[in-house]
Amino acid sequence: MTEFAASHDTETDPRTRMECGVCWTVYDPAEGDPLGRAAPGTPFAALPEAWCCPTCDAPPVKFLRLDDDR
Template sequence: MEQWKCNICGYIYNPETGDPEGDIPAGTSFESLPDSWMCPVCGAGKEEFTKI
């Protein structure tokens, strides 16, 4: 699965681990994240992420 990097703080969203603190289970692709999901580090929206 593809990883995505926050352009603001550098956080890497890894679909293999999801975002446990945000109740996003492992295996959730970036595209499947809800539109309301935000970077758990800086609060940036999905539009601030770039595929790496």
């Protein structure tokens, strides 16, 4: 199993925000990623394989679950 798949397997809540471990950009499913062509409401686990951080081009495997009280 790849690291990318492993990071997606642990995500259970489609509203979970993810933070880039390189530049700290936050991917918020409620907002999506207009630059990466992810519509609002797209869970991190549903992003295309070719998706990368819109700020630093880090791959999804570099993203960490953001535990916050929103």
